[in-house]
Amino acid sequence: MIEPRLKVATCSLAGCFGCHMSLLDLDERLFDLAERVELDRSPLTDIKELGECDIGLIEGGVCNAENVHVLMEFRARCKTLIAIGACALNGGIPAMRNQFALKDCLEESYLRGVGLVDPQIPNDPEIPLLLAQVHPVHEVVKIDYFLPGCPPSADTIWTFVNQLLSGQPVALSYTQIHYD
Amino acid sequence: MAEPMTFAQTVRDIVRRHGGLSTRLLQILREVQDHLTWLPSEALEQVAEELGLSPDKVRGVAKFYSFLYTDPRGSYDILFSDNITDRMLGNRELLHYLCERFGIGIGETRADGVVSVGTTSCTGMCDQGPAALVNGYTLTRLDRARLDRIVELVNGRIPLEQWPREFFEVTSNIRRADILLGRHFADGAAVRAVLRRGPEAMLDELVKSGLRGQGGAGYKSAAKWMACRNAPGEVKYVVCNADEGEPGTFKDRVLMQDFADLVFEGMTLCGRVIGARQGFVYLRGEYRYLLKALRETLQRRRETGLLGEAILGDPSFNFDIDIHLGAGAYVCGEESALIESLEGKHGVPRIRPPFPTTHGYLNRPTVVNNVETFAAAAKIAVEGGEWFASRGTAESKGTKLLSLSGDCERPGIYEYPFGVTVQRVLEDCGARDAQGIQMAGPAGHTVSAKQFGRRICFEDLATGGSFMVFDRSRDILDGIRNFTQFFVHESCGFCTPCRVGTSLMRDLVTKVHTGHGTRQDLEEMRKLGRIMQVACHCGLGQTAPNPVLDSLDEFPEAYERRLRSTAYEPAFDLNAALEEARQLTGRRDPGAYLNERDLLLGAMP
Numbered sequence: 001m002i003e004p005r006l007k008v009a010t011c012s013l014a015g016c017f018g019c020h021m022s023l024l025d026l027d028e029r030l031f032d033l034a035e036r037v038e039l040d041r042s043p044l045t046d047i048k049e050l051g052e053c054d055i056g057l058i059e060g061g062v063c064n065a066e067n068v069h070v071l072m073e074f075r076a077r078c079k080t081l082i083a084i085g086a087c088a089l090n091g092g093i094p095a096m097r098n099q100f101a102l103k104d105c106l107e108e109s110y111l112r113g114v115g116l117v118d119p120q121i122p123n124d125p126e127i128p129l130l131l132a133q134v135h136p137v138h139e140v141v142k143i144d145y146f147l148p149g150c151p152p153s154a155d156t157i158w159t160f161v162n163q164l165l166s167g168q169p170v171a172l173s174y175t176q177i178h179y180d
Numbered sequence: 181m182a183e184p185m186t187f188a189q190t191v192r193d194i195v196r197r198h199g200g201l202s203t204r205l206l207q208i209l210r211e212v213q214d215h216l217t218w219l220p221s222e223a224l225e226q227v228a229e230e231l232g233l234s235p236d237k238v239r240g241v242a243k244f245y246s247f248l249y250t251d252p253r254g255s256y257d258i259l260f261s262d263n264i265t266d267r268m269l270g271n272r273e274l275l276h277y278l279c280e281r282f283g284i285g286i287g288e289t290r291a292d293g294v295v296s297v298g299t300t301s302c303t304g305m306c307d308q309g310p311a312a313l314v315n316g317y318t319l320t321r322l323d324r325a326r327l328d329r330i331v332e333l334v335n336g337r338i339p340l341e342q343w344p345r346e347f348f349e350v351t352s353n354i355r356r357a358d359i360l361l362g363r364h365f366a367d368g369a370a371v372r373a374v375l376r377r378g379p380e381a382m383l384d385e386l387v388k389s390g391l392r393g394q395g396g397a398g399y400k401s402a403a404k405w406m407a408c409r410n411a412p413g414e415v416k417y418v419v420c421n422a423d424e425g426e427p428g429t430f431k432d433r434v435l436m437q438d439f440a441d442l443v444f445e446g447m448t449l450c451g452r453v454i455g456a457r458q459g460f461v462y463l464r465g466e467y468r469y470l471l472k473a474l475r476e477t478l479q480r481r482r483e484t485g486l487l488g489e490a491i492l493g494d495p496s497f498n499f500d501i502d503i504h505l506g507a508g509a510y511v512c513g514e515e516s517a518l519i520e521s522l523e524g525k526h527g528v529p530r531i532r533p534p535f536p537t538t539h540g541y542l543n544r545p546t547v548v549n550n551v552e553t554f555a556a557a558a559k560i561a562v563e564g565g566e567w568f569a570s571r572g573t574a575e576s577k578g579t580k581l582l583s584l585s586g587d588c589e590r591p592g593i594y595e596y597p598f599g600v601t602v603q604r605v606l607e608d609c610g611a612r613d614a615q616g617i618q619m620a621g622p623a624g625h626t627v628s629a630k631q632f633g634r635r636i637c638f639e640d641l642a643t644g645g646s647f648m649v650f651d652r653s654r655d656i657l658d659g660i661r662n663f664t665q666f667f668v669h670e671s672c673g674f675c676t677p678c679r680v681g682t683s684l685m686r687d688l689v690t691k692v693h694t695g696h697g698t699r700q701d702l703e704e705m706r707k708l709g710r711i712m713q714v715a716c717h718c719g720l721g722q723t724a725p726n727p728v729l730d731s732l733d734e735f736p737e738a739y740e741r742r743l744r745s746t747a748y749e750p751a752f753d754l755n756a757a758l759e760e761a762r763q764l765t766g767r768r769d770p771g772a773y774l775n776e777r778d779l780l781l782g783a784m785p
Contacts (some may be wrong), residue, residue: 062752065758065771065772065773065774068754068774069774074750076761101760102759102760102761102764103764106764109496119765121765121768122763122765123767125767125769125770125771126771128771128774129755129758129761129762129767129771130758130761131757131761132757132758132759132761133757135750135752139750139752140754141748141750141751142700142747142748147223153755
């Protein structure tokens, strides 16, 4: 008998897609995974609307209004929400702007940058508005699991996903989540 | 620094006066700062050169201690004590008032470099606050009238020596005396007694007395002294821990102010018992005002043959005491961090074992005891162990000094035999409407009224002496939040569970306190607290979550009445976090808000 496949959604907020690349690093194990899960909204599927899901994987921190909407939608639709990678957990590289005022960041990029023509701070309504600071995802919604790493290795993701899918307690070895 | 030669000469003189010893580094930096009001890079580099240390090591020490400044400060540096008891007495309002009068923000230095105003951890004046330090000297009983006068004195550049004496008056407020504070004997009686009895018999008396460390940990003093006495090595040390940093505690201050002879006597006889020739008092920087009198007392004892070479004419009895002044670091109350600090380093706790009794100061066998323990040992030398053991409970012999502060009519020092109930203490100090107490400081226990029948002793409620009363008009969470901030400030930063854990705990408590918390956050606090208790390197981090964990059990309503009913809330206002970008871009379109409600509110004039 074939068990119903679990629905999984993924997204990259203020991240670099490195965690998704690590996910693709599963290589041939992706075939095993595909037998057990069905991808919903994800950069890998191009599905626009998020459906009801069992698991949501969030890469990246929260830097703008669109990130807030996406994250809250994931929280509302996913039974289990997982923060994956350094940016989701701590804000990571994008959060380095937190030590400067947003005004200084925007002026440095758009008013004082080298070679700018007609410098101005972009204000098109199509562009998501920036938050004053970049936040880790757990400061905005409740997160059920945290998977550290920049990015977590494919092996780490594989171990974690397997344990989660089989309902075992999540227990990763030292080298899978420590980088010292 | 207009005259570099003079500046260099000053530093050289100070280093020379301290014998060019790197163990004196902290004392040297304090004195250099006294001359320059702060520690510029050039000064640190010169100190490093004179002592043969690397500049980075010296800079590291300078940056570690709160009272050492590597940025310019005012010639008058005023620091308000910011313990919860100071807050109860209205210090925040006074702090804002003074900053306003000087035209500066909290923590800032006025442009003319004359004055800076900031805050510091509890200065041990809880029974006579609101308190502050000016250039390290204690100011008590502050009010607006005093602050007005201080503004005049500062603006008139009047030297501290000419300020009104009553501003600096520190009273002892001894409200209840028992065997330690109540019976006096002639100076030298304890030293004579130990000479007459001999060290072994003195140890026997100490065993009979059952005396335990009065700093709060409660280790048997006789066992500690014996381990040090038996430890191999010719050179041994006695250290008196007068780094009374636990907020709400001030009994050691009173002992050092009124009973210094008794404490020095206890140290001297300890030196005789363990075979040490040198003792140190590590006096917390906040008690700098005591330094001059203490040094005079030591000098008098030398002149009367109670200290120094051939004490009481016995050529085999040589012991002297030196006072080291701390510089604002709570962690230095931990004995191994204190020893590091005594050695001139930054005060990070050592890994124990080995314990100081075998590897202490300069890795030599060392006895570190609290001020009150040495005072009690001196009494025991004269009166005998059985006399002392006749008071107290089965496991906690003798008496305990309690520092009472907060919501009570008669704050001050109360000496009780061990075993006294919380209720009895509350009645005696005139705390009529107490909803709870913080016992043994922020690192101790939060105790609600239903537990006031508990007894103060090592078998039940152990304490180093802090006893802060909160009446029913208070919000317990105000106090808890103050304590979590205290630990953030005082974490030495050495280990991650403490450095990060204290900040996370402060943020979670703040989140709930400001009305953004959910039940989820309370769970998170418990989880974090448990991690800190087992994972932190020293007692500071292990006890830092105590006030939160205790109050979650003892005062659940203080948290629950603030919780949101949702499953989760962000700790910050998401809509407000977009406001800066809205202003920078001039956008007010629907996409510039997170939801319709924010949009409508934002569109209102």
